[in-house]
Amino acid sequence: MEPVKVGIIGLGFMGTTHLAIHRSNPKSRVVAVADIDSDKRAGDIRKVVGNIGGGRNDRIDLTGIRVYENAAALLADPEVEEVDICLPTYLHADVAIAALRAGKHVLLEKPVALDYEQAAAIVAAARESDRCFTVGLCVRAWPEYRRAFEEVAAGRLGKIRSAFFKRFSPNVDGNGWQNWYMKDELSGGALLDLHMHDIDEVLYFCGRPKAVSSVGTTYKTGIYDHVFTLYHFDAETPAVCAEGGWSAAKTAPFEMSFQLIGEKATIISGPTGMFLYHVDGAVEKVEFEAGSMPTGWHVEIDHFLDAVRGRADIRKFLPLQDILDGMAIYEAERRSLGEGGVAVTVDYR
Numbered sequence: 001m002e003p004v005k006v007g008i009i010g011l012g013f014m015g016t017t018h019l020a021i022h023r024s025n026p027k028s029r030v031v032a033v034a035d036i037d038s039d040k041r042a043g044d045i046r047k048v049v050g051n052i053g054g055g056r057n058d059r060i061d062l063t064g065i066r067v068y069e070n071a072a073a074l075l076a077d078p079e080v081e082e083v084d085i086c087l088p089t090y091l092h093a094d095v096a097i098a099a100l101r102a103g104k105h106v107l108l109e110k111p112v113a114l115d116y117e118q119a120a121a122i123v124a125a126a127r128e129s130d131r132c133f134t135v136g137l138c139v140r141a142w143p144e145y146r147r148a149f150e151e152v153a154a155g156r157l158g159k160i161r162s163a164f165f166k167r168f169s170p171n172v173d174g175n176g177w178q179n180w181y182m183k184d185e186l187s188g189g190a191l192l193d194l195h196m197h198d199i200d201e202v203l204y205f206c207g208r209p210k211a212v213s214s215v216g217t218t219y220k221t222g223i224y225d226h227v228f229t230l231y232h233f234d235a236e237t238p239a240v241c242a243e244g245g246w247s248a249a250k251t252a253p254f255e256m257s258f259q260l261i262g263e264k265a266t267i268i269s270g271p272t273g274m275f276l277y278h279v280d281g282a283v284e285k286v287e288f289e290a291g292s293m294p295t296g297w298h299v300e301i302d303h304f305l306d307a308v309r310g311r312a313d314i315r316k317f318l319p320l321q322d323i324l325d326g327m328a329i330y331e332a333e334r335r336s337l338g339e340g341g342v343a344v345t346v347d348y349r
């Protein structure tokens with residue numbers, strides 16, 4: 001297929017990750033990048049730090065790529081067909097809406113925006129546009145989660161009785177452009193930034209909870225940095241809980257794991273792999289293909305490139321309504337945290 005001409009806005013942790021993944025995929029050709037920081041525009045990424053991954057280079061080679069100082073200049077580049085927006089969350093709404101209105105296909109990093117109102121404005125712009133749009137809720141694309149989803153869909157677990165999702169990160173203080181992660185009004189704290197993945201997993205595997213109760217801790221800057229949430233469904237559907245946070249020491253290992261207990265079998269996925277424990281006593285190690293797509297980021301970007309060329313339906317992969325529903329759940333959790341953990345009904349719109 002004709003490679004999609006891509007522009008990447010923001011060359012921090014996720015932008016440089018997207019750049020490397022696009023460069024490894026023959027369906028893509030990165031033609032432009034934009035960043036406010038002159039060091040990164042010169043290819044010096046020594047200041048870039050992330051909480052997952054690692055093994056990064058100190059320099060990126062931007063030879064042959066047009067380098068812009070701001071998003072608007074990149075959006076005016078007529079050769080760019082797709083933009084990957086890898087900016088801090090407080091910049092998502094303005095840039096995503098401008099990109100859609102400029103006629104670009106848009107892959108916007110998660111979380112979609114800081115609040116429901118901004119998310120709704122972005123989704124409205126996506127609905128008005130005939131371009132592809134998605135949000136980088138990459139856990140849906142992550143190999144073990146997709147494999148578990150297939151097991152559930154094939155009925156191998158039977159009816160799900162309970163689920164637990166965990167996303168545990170070392171502390172991110174000092175990571176990010178001007179330490180934006182540590183300011184609630186710029187990142188939403190771990191509650192929005194990290195735990196949004198857990199919320200999306202609940203939606204993906206279990207559907208829409210009616211209400212939520214959350215407890216959590218706050219960091220010295222007042223942001224919620226670790227959250228435990230109970231998701232309330234009706235009596236017929238599962239008991240669901242999630243933990244997400246970055247309150248641990250910087251030396252603690254990153255972990256994303258989950259368990260799904262069904263009437264016929266249980267899946268547990270964690271640091272030692274993924275196992276299916278059948279009620280009849282059989283134990284199976286569940287293999288999931290990694291190959292040239294070792295992470296959900298690879299899968300999500302590959303799928304988006306296919307969608308741009310009309311070979312995949314990105315809105316089936318992540319329905320726009322799920323993006324909004326995730327934000328409605330997040331806002332209910334924030335209210336519950338502020339009200340001492342009481343159950344708060346989710347206001348789906």
Ligand SMILES: NC(=O)c1ccc[n+]([C@@H]2O[C@H](COP(=O)([O-])OP(=O)(O)OC[C@H]3O[C@@H](n4cnc5c(N)ncnc54)[C@H](O)[C@@H]3O)[C@@H](O)[C@H]2O)c1
Binds near residue numbers: 010050110136138178
């Ligand atoms: N999908 C995932 O698993 C995942 C993981 C980490 C981060 N994220 C998300 O990705 C986004 C970016 O996070 P990050 O960790 O890469 O942040 P970062 O701080 O490392 O990178 C942000 C980049 O944007 C640049 N920038 C800041 N203001 C700018 C402006 N006005 N114009 C142009 N460039 C500007 C900065 O110089 C920096 O290079 C966030 O929304 C974050 O939540 C997603």
